[in-house]
Amino acid sequence: MARETFNISFICRETKKNKLGLSPIIMTIIVNGERTQIQLPMKAKPEDFKAAMRGEGEKQIQEYCLEQRKRVDKVLTEMLKEDIPLTSANLKSALQNKGAGKIYTLADLFGEYLSIIEKRKGKDLSVDTYNRYVKTTKMFMDANSIKPDFPATKVNLSHLLNYQATLNSKLDVATSCNYLQKIKSIFKFGFETGRLSSNPAFGLKIDKGIKETILYLTEEELSRIENKAFSGRLQKVADIFLLSCYSGLSFADISSLEKEDFKTSPNGYIYAEKTRKKTGVKFVAIFLRNSKKILERYDYELPIITNQKTNEYLKEIGTICEISKGLHFHMARHTAASLLINHRPAIPNETIQKIMGWKDDRQLRHYAGIFNQTIFDDIGKAFGEKKPKPAIKNAEINKDIDDIEAFNKLLGITPDQGDLAD
Structure with a gap:
């Protein structure tokens, strides 16, 4: 110290x-x-x-x-x-105040931080993100069996490590890291504003594990969903999922679209121009491929249900279509980014950035995957096409064998004597 x-x-x-x-x-x-x-x-x-x-x-x-x-x-x-x-x-x-004042408790720390970020709710901070901040404060206290009147100054690294272990035992890596990062931000705030003499979360390392491979649907997998006729609820979920694959919209953003948000560009493309719920970044979503047919089916009023139910039904759709990647809604956004980056002729990164609503084009590394066929095509254009060697026919093989036997006979070598190498 x-x-x-x-x-x-x-x-x-x-x-x-x-x-x-x-x-x-x-x-x-x-x-x-x-x-x-x-x-x-x-x-x-x-x-x-x-x-x-x-x-x-x-x-x-x-x-x-x-x-x-x-x-x-x-x-x-x-x-x-x-x-x-x-x-x-x-x-x-x-x-x-003529005295040392009252003890600064977790209720004081959490309440002060939440009241500040609440002012950002619905602007540069989504309602869901704010709710996760509230949830992480409650889970932190539950994991350590402490109450809101516990002195914030008595929280130490062991409390954070215990919270981390509890999260890791119940949640997946990404969700666990998300909650840990939020509680870490709160204690950092307490330290930087002078409420705490030290930051108990300073030594907390958030291990995000091995970076997972970007999961997206290939053209063939996408066509399985497009060509499959579903019944009732599954068809509606499949349609919304496909619209996201065609436009790159997240669940929160596609859920926010109203009928009047859909417009037609001068060159005939249907598009929607809004700001992202999560980041507040402006986007121009272009609805490509079969989007018009789907939108007209619902008269541009999308049948949205909850994200949780949507993901449940997508798992059913994945099973029916024999897609083993564990279908979930966010995969649609990865699929859209991958389709755009693999398109030939190439679409400029700046255009993809605007469509996807990213702050910069570095997100391409996180979202988009390069198709094998794109690699083959690009290499072929750069270095020329490699023609496969024609297969050798049996007649040609027999002819070669006859020629070798004739050559050996000319030298006076019989099969019993072996070949020249011996």
């Missing part, structure tokens, strides 16, 4: 003189390099203050400053006893 430094000094601010020539006395407190100032009730003439600091003149000013030092020492003792982080901001607050 780093050594804590502490210092108190007093000045008389001459620039704040009143009509009587008196200036306020300012107490400056420095804790671990952080400075804060408190204007004290007492006022004095600047020259009298300077004399008092040299041990001359009126003792009243000296005694007053000494009294303030004792008051600071008393509050410091209370703060240490109550396990309140020693920061300049906390010390100033305690002095102005």
